[in-house]
Amino acid sequence: MQYLSLGQKLRLKRKELDLTLKDIAGDYISPATLSLVERDLQAPSQDLLHYLAERLNTSVSYFRETPEELLNRRAKTLLSEAEALLHRKRYGMATHFAEEILLDARELKHGGLVCEASLLLGRIALEQGDYHAANDHLFEAQTSALRAGHLEHLPQIYFLFGLVSYRQAFFAQALDYLKQSERAQVEESDLTYKVYTLFSQVYLKKENFDRAQEYAAKAQALLKRMNDLEAYAESLLVQGASAREKGQYEQARDLFQEALRLLRQSDAKHVQSDIEYQLGHLYAQQGEIAKANVHFDQAVAQKQELGDATAVTTALDHVEALIEAQEYLIAAERLEAAMSLLQQFQVAEERARALTLRFQLARLSGGDMLLGTEALEEGLSLIRHAVAPKRLADRLVKLARLCALQGDQAMATTLFAEAFLVYEKMGLLMTQTV
Secondary structure (H helix, E strand, O other): OOOOOHHHHHHHHHHHOOOOHHHHHOOOOOHHHHHHHHOOOOOOOHHHHHHHHHHOOOOHHHHHOOHHHHHHHHHHHHHHHHHHHHHOOOHHHHHHHHHHHHHHHHHOOOHHHHHHHHHHHHHHHHHOOOHHHHHHHHHHHHHHHHHHOOHHHHHHHHHHHHHHHHHOOOHHHHHHHHHHHHHHOOOOOHHHHHHHHHHHHHHHHOOOHHHHHHHHHHHHHHHHHHOOHHHHHHHHHHHHHHHHHOOOHHHHHHHHHHHHHHHHHHOOHHHHHHHHHHHHHHHHHOOOHHHHHHHHHHHHHHHHHOOOOHHHHHHHHHHHHHHHOOOHHHHHHHHHHHHHHHHHOOOHHHHHHHHHHHHHHHHHHOOOHHHHHHHHHHHHHHHHOOOOOHHHHHHHHHHHHHHHHOOOHHHHHHHHHHHHHHHHHOOOOHHHOO
8 A cells, every 4th residue: 555645645635625725725824835745845833734634624643644553544444344244255355355454564564464464364265265375374374473472363373274274184283283272372262162163073083082072062161151052052063963973863863953942042043054954964874864855955045045155065965965875866856956056156166066966976876977977077177277176186086986886997097187186286195085
């Protein structure tokens, strides 16, 4: 941003009001002297500043404001707006405002604002699945926080590093970051709950169910103290997921149903949809497809009502659950419904996933292989241009194995090669994923 001198500010205000030097000068000062002030060739007295502020319908502070003060004022507004836009998933504008503040903060060497803007950009990138960019922004936020002494941001930065690692399936690394976040916190807060919850989810992925339940219980105890009904219900969701993974279906169902009852009291539809989603998975695992369909459909409907693009993700997870249950006909129907959702929510990565699912269903059900192959070709094109396509590469590996089992070695080789290129592009070894 170009910061204006006092004279430039004076000239700008005068032009905005369509006034001449003579109009402003009046009987108080000569136009020639006022011209010198406008060109920053003469410093105005305090009395003159007050006079000019009155004539230009502004405040004296407008002329006295330093670049740092102006940046702080602008940052408070733009970063708040960016936060609101992020909440509404309007990532483009949120990124624009945060980057604008970041550039100005770097120029003025304002470490605190560099940290805040970078932290926000890291969150935006994380939500979009661009984990490389998220790590870059979080690293800058961490460096600035340490240099500027803004240590209060470190717990959140370490938590987000942990979340990035978790999303990329680097579970040991995620645990290290979460431990740093836990150590850096000086008091219990909403962030503490998030850390405990993510600890539980990481241990769940590592199949350390005792530790997963231990941290879920910690989150539950914390939330009881905080008396947050919605967050307490989320802790029940984590415990239910852990119980489900251990095969304790009745206990899991009780936890999910209790969470759902609490959430209905608080009318928190965005979290209710997650509960419905978990119940859908649970019933699908138990082979109760009719009940699974009801809960998956409810989750999708709630997310769609909220304008949440993850409605597509949930719909496709439903399709995958049906495929696992070998309910190919219902899976095909639900896949077409998910493709319709993609017209409302333009999510390229999920479209690629949907197209690979169409190919998989054609393979498994003996459907139209020409359409299936065309869908796969379009899906591969999208995968090659995706920002963070690791999950899609994992799907290609699954499809390659399916083709190999069916004796189509040529297609299997092609799909394995495509997956390998993605892993290589992301700096991952194939042995870490396959």
